[in-house]
Amino acid sequence: MFHSDFIPIKGLAGHLLFSQTKKNWKATLTTREMVFQKPHLSYYILLSDIIGLMPYSLPQMNQMHKPEWPIEIERHGKQYYKLSVARLNIINRHGVHSIGATDLVVPMNDRFLQFIQSHTDLIPLAVDKK
Numbered sequence: 262m263f264h265s266d267f268i269p270i271k272g273l274a275g276h277l278l279f280s281q282t283k284k285n286w287k288a289t290l291t292t293r294e295m296v297f298q299k300p301h302l303s304y305y306i307l308l309s310d311i312i313g314l315m316p317y318s319l320p321q322m323n324q325m326h327k328p329e330w331p332i333e334i335e336r337h338g339k340q341y342y343k344l345s346v347a348r349l350n351i352i353n354r355h356g357v358h359s360i361g362a363t364d365l366v367v368p369m370n371d372r373f374l375q376f377i378q379s380h381t382d383l384i385p386l387a388v389d390k391k
Contacts, residue, residue: 266300268352279376286368290376297367304365305350305357308381317343317366342369 275293
């Protein structure tokens with residue numbers, strides 16, 4: 262039997278558009294929802310709950326060890342985005358927990374963004390890539 266540290270998400274609504282797994286990170290997009298997963302933790306978002314999406318620069322490594330930045334961030338790619346949502350479902354081994362309006366910083370590649378753009382009302386903004 263196959264064992265994975267990713268929590269299985271059953272019964273996704275809509276049609277599968279995109280799914281990508283890289284080391285300890287998995288992203289799934291359907292026509293109605295998206296799921297971001299790391300081992301033992303999943304973030305479930307309905308596309309209709311997305312308020313906005315904008316590029317985000319992660320803090321430099323030396324800034325992350327200051328007392329005001331206690332969270333250790335795993336770097337999964339070059340492009341990170343801050344996803345603002347009206348509701349976020351967090352799924353862990355203890356159950357499902359819903360929280361209201363919040364922001365979530367996640368890695369996304371261009372292909373994933375193209376699928377989001379084609380299936381939501383989000384309007385892309387031109388970003389100066391350095």
